[in-house]
Amino acid sequence: MTKTLSKSNFLHDIIQKDFQRYQDHSSTKIMGGGKWLLVNALIVKNHRLAWSFWFRILQNRPNIIVKIIAKIMFRKISSKYGIQIPVETRIGPGLYIGHGIGIVINGKTKIGKNCNISQFLTIGSNKGTPATIGDNVYIGPGVCIVEDVKIGDNVKIGAGTVVVHDVPDNATTVGNPNRIILK
Helix, strand or coil, X not given: CCCCCCXXXXXXXXXXHHHHHHHHHCCCXXXXXXXXXXXXXXXXXXXXXXXXXHHHHHHCCCCHHHHHHHHHHHHHXXXXXXXXXXXXXXXXXXXXXXXXXXXXXXXXXXXXCCCXXXXXXXXXXXXXXXXXXXXXXXXXXXXXXXXXXXXXXXCEECCCCEECCCECCCCEEECCCCEEEEC
């Protein structure tokens, strides 16, 4: 028998996985006060987690009141920090935004689970088909991922890399244009 998650349990699980990634990367753990106090404390103090939280809420097609609040908060944070990631973008659970500023991602991009993205990231396409990014991928600062490239699982993309070629699983890529330096 397979367990089917309700819409609210599914949303809760995704938010919890995103939250856990921030806890794993934090030098200070916030203890006590219950889950919602903890979530509220991090959302107020951490704009990257707050952005992720409102992004997940909007993707879940909430009721009209929650949708209005979520849109206001999502737009406020996106505008303030220059994060341009449309709600239509498919991003797996466990997203971690290292420094949330100057991030532009095409809405048709697919990003796997447990991915780290950094500041000044651009994932774009002039021809309509942007990148597909696997699970457990680290994308360094100042990276440009151009057009329909496939990035495998467990990949590391070095700072300043311009990715124009596919990257296989378990590889590290650097440079302009990108080249594999480690498999």
